[in-house]
Amino acid sequence: MQEVVPIDPTHTTPRNARLTGALGAEDPSVRLQAALAASSAPDLGLLDALVERCAVEPDFFVRDMLSWALTRLPPGPALARIRRELDADRAQARAQALHTLSKIGDRSAWTWIPRALLHDRDDEVARTAWRVTVALAPDDEETRADLAGELVRHLGRGDRAVRLSLSRALVDLGDVTRTALERATADPDPAVATHAAATEVLRQRPETGFDAAVDEARRTVALGPEGAARPAPAPTAAPGTGPC
Known part of the structure; x- marks a missing residue:
């Protein structure tokens, strides 16, 4: 049974609250449509919800759309929020944060990606870190x-x-x-x-x-x-x- 993690809907508009709820739906097609909607009309009010969902989303295609939605947001606040995930306890949070950094492509991120991630105990995190650090x-x-x-x-x-x-x-x-x-x-x-x-x-x-x-x-x-x-x-x- 897949993990469904509720996300705190502390957002300022009914649309953001609706999309935040849909990002935690059991049906992956509903979550995919919510991520697509977030990418189609970028809103910083969804930043936390998108990042938090990246950490727990089990479906590859949904995760990739979540990353794409994050790349559509202003890079300053998006990078600052993603940076916090690099030290997360959950391996998927670390890996997806690195993956999203590669999608954003801001080479200034090189200076603050922890080198410890190159030696992460989780293979997926390490593989992503190798690719992203070389690219940046x-x-x-x-x-x-x-x-x-x-x-x-x-x-x-x-x-x-x-x-x-x-x-x-x-x-x-x-x-x-x-x-x-x-x-x-x-x-x-x-x-x-x-x-x-x-x-x-x-x-x-x-x-x-x-x-x-x-x-x-x-x-x-x-x-x-x-x-x-x-x-x-x-x-x-x-x-x-x-x-x-």
Whole structure:
């Protein structure tokens, strides 16, 4: 049974009170329509209701519309309210706040996103933090290299989706990741070394698929760079099947 959390309807107009109530309805289509209505006619009176619903909304499409509604509000008060959610106890509140920051795209947010979110215990929060901080990071090489140093600490973490997210973030940082990835390929943990090598393959050849990059990286880690470069031996014919 999905969680339905009432939101305090302390708003000044009947429309806002009606939309606030609809955002907590059991039917996701009703909640989606309410979020769409909020985005169509932005009103700062709905700011708290939209942010609070982001923290508990179970439906992906509704959450995305809530974020879109927040991007339609004046950025000053919206950013200030979203910032408070970055320290929330609920993981979804932290993740959705980060996601909404990426939608707003104000790079000044870089200065106040807690670096602890890059190392969040919740995989979804961490994945979102990697993507958003890379997108909002300043263009100077030193800052981006420092960020790469933070991200490589998570090489080998989680399942395929988590590792793919980290690889994408590191690739998006550009050439500043090369040194950190080279060091990580020598890590004694095969999971870390393989993930680092796969990410370096993607950095050099972005057209390579993630799974193909991982396969290549496993061969490199197992055989070393020189061994991996040698072609695989030709298969030996079974007895009695060779030429007469």
